[in-house]
Amino acid sequence: MKNKKYLAGISLNVLLLGVVSFFNDVSSEMIMPILPMFITALGGTGIVVGLIGGLRDSLSSILKVVFGYWSDKTGKRKVFVSSGYIVSAVFKFMLSLSMTWQHVLAFASLERIGKGLRTAPRDAIIADAMPKQRGRGFGIHRLLDTSGAIIGSILVFILFWSLGFDFKTIILVAAVFSLVSLFPLYFVREQKRKKQKITFGLSLRSLPKSLRLFIIVSSIFALANFSYMFFILRAQSLFTGRVSVAVPILLYVLFNIFYATFAVPFGNLSDRIGRKKVLVFGYLLFSLTSIGFALFHSLLAFIVLFALYGMVYATVDGNQRALVSDLSTKQLRATALGTFHTMTGLMALPASLIAGFLWTISQQATFLYGSVVSMLSVALFLAFKKYFK
Secondary structure (H helix, E strand, O other): OOOOOEEOOEEHHHHHHHHHHHHHHHHHHHHOOOHHHHHHHOOOOHHHHHHHHHHHHHHHHHHHHHHHHHHHHHOOOHHHHHHHHHHHHHHHHHHOOOOOHHHHHHHHHHHHHHHHHHHHHHHHHHHHHOOOOHHHHHHHHHHHHHHHHHHHHHHHHHHHHHOOOOHHHHHHHHHHHHHHOOHHHHHOOOOOOOOOOOOOOHHHHOOOHHHHHHHHHHHHHHHHOOOOHHHHHHHHOOOOOOHHHHHHHHHHHHHHHHHHHHHHHHHHHHHHHOHHHHHHHHHHHHHHHHHHHHHOOOHHHHHHHHHHHHHHHHHHHHHHHHHHHHHOOOOOHHHHHHHHHHHHHHOHHHHHHHHHHHHHHOHHHHHHHHHHHHHHHHHHHHHHHHHOO
């Protein structure tokens, strides 16, 4: 063991932020698997599901570049991270009071403001904490984050199936866990950094060409990667009664188990063989998984497909952030991460609205759309690969 800053080669800040994400994801993932079913129970259609899913991602992502830039400009990180988690906790409490799908639209979307506040500054702390092993650092954070997701999705199953809690009560319990996630933040220590004389307009123009090209590629993939809620609803359509809620929750648990299991291995792999190879594999795997959801409609198929869906996120999520960190300068890292999150997040609304529109025509059409657009991102990545070194 080295000094207090590192534990077995892992930065203490990475571990603490991972613990924060663990408890916050226990909270969030108690809500996530039931949210699409909560929306439809309140009268929401496929297009409404797409609107809420897309708006949640887009709203948070629009704010990520703003607060990433503000974090770089002020030289502060922790205040944005803390504020973000507090805002999310408040609106989770509000979400538990929803009476109509319009309430869900408002509160579920506003809850994502917290994610917009915290994500880029938090990722910048992680990137700075393990500069030579960023793939591992983000992989460890994703592991703890997704481990919380596993616990949360198991907990929601227990509350629903064994204790008979309704959707609103489950969301209220989830909000309490969100408050618990705030405590480890006290021990996070950020590096002292000077204020920077930068303007918001440079967030795109001054980024390296290689980073701008990768943001284009990842944005195309984001256009394919519509809301997870359609995967839940696809599984729900196979069942009736209480089982139609319970089985999708268990499949979501499986998704998170595979996500958590493979997050660190794929992060380590990207450190060894390069991010681009791992990311191309992840984009391609999403395309194939989407085809599977379009063509197959059985419990066995969904077990395999939700496992593959988890592997997609393990492959793509942390490694996209690591590659953005690699391609950016230290001075503008939070801005670069914020720009990446914003550009990809902006695609979330049209992606999910298109998916929702296609859902009203055919469930299969939604997943075929995702597969085709994901293949386009693979083609672009390969076309630009010489720039991603």
